[in-house]
């Protein structure tokens with residue numbers, strides 16, 4: 001059996017807030033296999049980004065607290081590394097791209113300067129070789145006129161072009177894992193499809209694992225082999241994407257599937273899950289989905305269902321899996 005590339009083991013993260021402790025991530029365990037595309041899906045505020053930021057060592061140190069758990073990469077617990085060691089892994093073996101590429105780029109440096117910097121710093125290339133390599137990368141992410149792009153500033157490029165540049169930067173150090181946090185949410189539909197295709201092709205070409213964070217199950221269906229469904233800071237279901245979509249075991253996953261937007265009509269939905277995500281500073285001591293769940297019974301108010309199962313996992317007393 002292949003060893004996982006990354007393993008999350010019972011990770012819990014909270015934030016200090018006026019209304020108390022915000023339990024952003026609780027007891028989250030899952031693995032990313034080498035070369036695998038894994039999707040994390042769930043409504044806004046369910047802990048997807050916090051999970052990714054914990055892996056990258058990018059949680060705000062004053063506000064965030066790791067309450068427990070480990071994140072293992074190459075036999076080491078990333079949560080125990082010194083900031084300098086973590087900075088070394090970042091942009092080297094672990095890379096991340098975000099929803100807003102503009103905010104991740106420096107507005108006063110040219111694209112060329114920003115692409116060359118990690119090549120010089122992490123891979124020890126000379127300035128001249130870094131420049132050549134940057135041109136190759138720009139071509140690889142499907143952008144034309146690489147020479148003139150190198151001299152351009154971020155504001156001169158479209159959102160789609162900037163996201164391609166971010167992907168080029170992320171790929172530049174040949175990471176083993178690329179995290180893409182809502183990489184296409186800010187782009188229009190045709191560009192979205194192109195960027196997703198680019199991510200998929202690059203992940204395959206470089207045998208790179210991809211952790212794709214999205215609230216769009218359509219993106220998951222198209223891209224991810226394996227899916228992790230989060231609700232109110234916890235994993236409620238996980239498994240091979242095709243199986244989960246064909247036969248969801250958790251009522252929340254069923255709700256997400258039923259509330260998928262109608263293709264071609266971005267704003268229309270056939271259904272939306274009733275109610276709202278609970279306040280993460282005031283979570284009940286039982287299944288947090290109970291109040292929105294059509295299937296809930298008294299049993300659901302008696303405790304938090306464990307994430308049960310092997311190949312397929314779900315955290316519901318009525319999933320049919322042995323608890």
Ligand SMILES: Nc1ncnc2c1ncn2[C@@H]1O[C@H](COP(=O)(O)OP(=O)(O)OP(=O)(O)O)[C@@H](O)[C@H]1O
Pocket residue numbers: 015016017022023024042043044045046047048049050051060063215280
């Ligand atoms: N710096 C912070 N300080 C306080 N609370 C935070 C901070 N960062 C995140 N949180 C809280 O943690 C919870 C999970 O946030 P997270 O960003 O992981 O959600 P998400 O699933 O990525 O949502 P979205 O789809 O909107 O990006 C939220 O309730 C959020 O308010």
Ligand SMILES: [Mg+2]
Pocket residue numbers: 048049050181
């Ligand atoms: Mg997020």
